[in-house]
Amino acid sequence: MAVLPNKHDLSILILLSLLLLTDARLNLDHSDFKAFSTIQKDLGISGQRSSSSTPCNTPGVFCERRLSPNSTFVLKITRIIFKSQRLTGLLSPAIGRLSELKELSLTSNQLVDQLPAQIVNCKKLEILELGNNEFSGEVPSELSSLVRLRVLDLSSNEFSGNLSFLKHFPNLENLSLANNLFTGKVPKSRRSFRNLQFFDFSGNSFLEGPVPVISKGESSRPQYPNRYILKENLTSTRSRNTSQSRSSNLAPAPGPSSPAAHKPKRRAQGSLPGGSLDFLPGL
Secondary structure: OOOOOOHHHHHHHHHHHHHHHHHHHOOEOHHHHHHHHHHHHHHOOOOOOOOOOOHHHOOOEEEEEEEOOOOOEEEEEEEEEOOOOOOOOEOOHHHHHOOOOOEEEOOOOOOEEOOOHHHHHOOOOOEEEOOOOEEEEEOOHHHHHOOOOOEEEOOOOEEEEOOOOOOOOOOOOEEEOOOOEEOOOOOOOHHHOOOOOEEEOOOOOOOOOOOOOOOOOOOOOOOOOOEEEOOOOHHHHHHHHHHHHHHHHHOOOOOOOOHHHHHHHHHHOOEEOOEEOOOOOOO
C-alpha cells in the first residue's frame, strides 16, 4: 500500500514549485541586460556564438534573484565564467554596471587591452581570474576597494607599472601576479592580507628591499602562508646551478651539521638571489 505524503511535505513541495515558477518568470534587470550585451560584444562573442537570446540561459552566465528598488524581484547577473573560449576581444567598461557580480573568470583566452577602471564598481566581486591572456597596461590603483575579493589571478599577461593596487585585501586567499611586467617594490602590507594562503610573484623583476623582521610576540601565526612562489633572478639561478654541478664533481655535499646545509632552508623562507621579499601576508 502506497504511503501518502503528509501535509508538511506537501506544503514544502508546493512552496518550492512556486519559487521555481516565480524565478522562471522573472526578467533580467534591464541595466544588467544592456551591460551584458555590450560586454558580450566586446569580448568577441557574436550573436551566432551565443546559444540563447536570454543572458541567464547563456552557458557560463549565472543569475540570481534580487529585490529591485521598486520592491519587485528581478534577476541579476552574479557570475560570468568564460574560460578557454578563444575570445579575442577586450573587457568592456560596462562590466562596472553589473552591481551584483561575484565572479568574473576569463582565463586562457586571448583578450587584450587594459583592465577597465570601472571594475572597481563591482563591490561584491569575490573572484577575479584573468590569467593567461594578453591584457596590458597598469592595474587600477583602486582595485583594493574590492574588499570581498578572495581570488585575484592576473598571471601570464603583460600588465605593467607598480603594485600600488596591493593595499588592503582582508579576505584575499589566492594572489597570482606571475609572469607580467610589474616593476618596483612589493608594498609593506603585512596586516592587510590576513587570509592569504597562496601567492605567486614569479616572472617579474620587482622584488626589492629587505625582509621585515617580526618580533616573537607580535604574532602567533606562521611567518608565511601554506604555499608561496617567489621571483628568482634567472642569472643567479643559472650560476648557482653551475656552481652546484661543479662542486658535486669536486667534493661530496656537506653533512647535516655544516652551516651550508641551512642555506636552502633560509632561501625557502624568503631570501632571494638578487632581491628580497618585502611582503609578509598572513600576519
